[in-house]
Amino acid sequence: MKKxxxxxxxxxxxxxxxxxxxxxxxxQNQYQNLSSFxxxxxxxxxxxxxxxxxxxxxxxxxxxQRMLMHFSNPSVQRLQINAGKVQLYDASSxxxxxxxxxxxxxxxxxxxxxxxxxxKSQVRIVKQSKGMSTIELVPTKDPMIKNLQATLDSKSGxxxxxxxxxxxxxxxxxxxxxxxxxxxxxxxxxxxEYPKDVQIINQ
Numbered sequence: 001m002k003k004x005x006x007x008x009x010x011x012x013x014x015x016x017x018x019x020x021x022x023x024x025x026x027x028q029n030q031y032q033n034l035s036s037f038x039x040x041x042x043x044x045x046x047x048x049x050x051x052x053x054x055x056x057x058x059x060x061x062x063x064x065q066r067m068l069m070h071f072s073n074p075s076v077q078r079l080q081i082n083a084g085k086v087q088l089y090d091a092s093s094x095x096x097x098x099x100x101x102x103x104x105x106x107x108x109x110x111x112x113x114x115x116x117x118x119x120k121s122q123v124r125i126v127k128q129s130k131g132m133s134t135i136e137l138v139p140t141k142d143p144m145i146k147n148l149q150a151t152l153d154s155k156s157g158x159x160x161x162x163x164x165x166x167x168x169x170x171x172x173x174x175x176x177x178x179x180x181x182x183x184x185x186x187x188x189x190x191x192x193e194y195p196k197d198v199q200i201i202n203q
Contacts, residue, residue: 020123023133026157027115036185037062037111039176041069048169060176061185062111068190078192089194096194099203110162110174114150121148131155143167 041060046053058071071077076091081101088097114137121137126149128134137148148164158181163173 020125020135023125023135023152023154023157024118024123026155027118027152027159028157030157031111031115034111035063035182036180038180038183038185040178041110042175042177043069043071044171044173044175046171046173048171060110061189063185066190067111070192080190082190089192089198093199094195094197095199095201097201097203110159110176113164114148114159114162117142117145117148128154132160 038061043056056071057073061068067081069079078089080087086099086101117137117139121139123137126134126136131154133154134151139145146165146167151161152159161175165171
């Protein structure tokens with residue numbers, strides 16, 4: 001009886017296992033018509049030289065050509081991209097950085113980064129368990145990113161976490177919860193009143 005149960009488990013594993021192309025198609029289907037994305041986000045930054053991690057908690061909002069990450073803990077930080085312009089506000093230093101970004105970097109946010117690198121990388125499945133798949137992407141000759149790893153829903157293609165590491169060993173990890181797709185984002189989300197004495201840096 002135990003032998004039969006083991007065979008059934010193995011068969012079920014084969015039936016529910018996903019291949020890399022299948023997972024890619026599910027991610028494409030999930031995000032290709034995305035009009036908005038909202039979620040709670042935890043961002044962990046690991047600094048290899050210092051052997052230290054800093055964790056920020058907040059919210060992410062995204063719609064085509066526009067993205068906002070607003071962190072409230074441990075301190076207020078606000079990163080907003082809109083029409084090729086980026087604003088980065090740091091409450092601890094009371095500074096606001098205004099800068100322009102190249103079009104290709106306008107998509108370098110957690111919502112689109114996985115799609116951007118998938119076709120430019122060697123992709124393998126690291127783990128599949130309980131309806132979730134963890135994949136690793138190793139970009140070909142990329143000066144900025146050494147590798148990426150993502151955990152996604154094997155059936156829907158919805159990304160629940162994403163991390164990427166640079167050649168120096170520094171690593172950024174995003175974990176999403178309370179995800180809302182294609183729902184209205186209030187206009188007030190994009191508006192923020194900075195302190196009157198904020199130090200503005202234009203680049």
